[in-house]
Amino acid sequence: MYKINKIQKENQRIHRIGKIMSVILYILLIPIILFNFTLIIKSFIHPKETPDFFGYKSFVIVSGSMEPTIMTGDAILVKEVPQKEIQKNDIISFSQGETIVTHRVIEIIEENGMKTYKTQGDNNNTEDRDKITYEQIEGKYQLKINQFGTITEILKSKITLIVLILMIVATYCYRGRVENRKQERKETRKKYKEKRESKEK
DSSP, X not given: OHHHHHHHHHHHHHXXXXXXXXXXXXXXXXXXXXXXXXXXXXXXXXXXXXXXXXXXXXXXXXXXXXXXXXXXXXXXXXXXXXXXXXXXXXXXXXXXXXXXXXXXXXXXXXXXXXXEEEEEOTTOSSOOSSOEEGGGEEEEEEEEETTOHHHHHHHTSHHHHHHHHXXXXXXXXXXXXXXXXXXXXXXXXHHHHHHXXXXXX
């Protein structure tokens, strides 16, 4: 009897751990799936624009022009902001043709009611050749995650989205099977108990 109780307690402990792991998995995966799904949909709707998630965009730094402030391989998050919020010394990400550059605003020039921005990398000796217009700005720098660039690129891919969805489906199916087996064992024990009690009578 002691052994049976010990096994039951161990099974209950494993079951609780499984539930906790499932909850953690959902908490981690669902936001990533929503983020990826939003980016993919927006990239289809507006193929020429950088997709965003509620105004936030992520980029991976591939050059050392902003070191040591932002290092090569860092992932950064920028946010779309009104023009009035772009100030001198702000770090911004902006488009130059097919390239996204992240540099610091070193001067704001206003001519004929129109603002342009001079930029320069913290690690560069000279300012950028071209002035930047507000329309070119992808967003204002918010934060960085050190050396998270590779993981960020993986999370943004369509393959990753499919894998994450499959993981959630597999976890849900596994939990369903465990619950069904638990219910079946419960029913079997109940029937056995009722049968034994009827014989004793």
